[in-house]
Amino acid sequence: MSVNYILSQYIESAMSMATYDKLEDGTFVARIPSCKGVIAFASTLRECDRQLREILEEWILVGLKLGHTLPIINNIDLNKEPIREPVDTL
Template sequence: MIGEYLQSALRKAHYELEEGTFYAEIPGFEGVIAYGDTLEACREQLLDVLEGWLIVGIRHGHKLPIVEGIDLNPALEVV
């Protein structure tokens, strides 16, 4: 499920070419940005950044975006 989440998030990415360097970000994923000399290098770095961002978010209990119906947030316990 995590792999599907990552791929779904990457499909939302926006890429730009700025002064000979590719730049990418994913709307709704604050701080997930990447740069690269090629589009593929930028995409690979974006995936690395996204994976790290997701690990930190899960570890610290941050509210994670729901992507294409995939919700990695823990279910709330009903008491």
């Protein structure tokens, strides 16, 4: 049985939209255009990708905590108010 979490799906979808460039000094820059401010710099492509994921995760958590409107990515809308069920129904 496989469990899919909406936050994981959102992160994977956003990461699939990432763009990578090699700079003149041989380092790399990565960004996710739909997620303003999510950008990473590193000396290797692998490290740049890792840092971009980490920055994206933090950006999402801060955005949710502060009530920022996050972009809808791949029809995943994290802006919807969560539905809470009473504990006794579990």
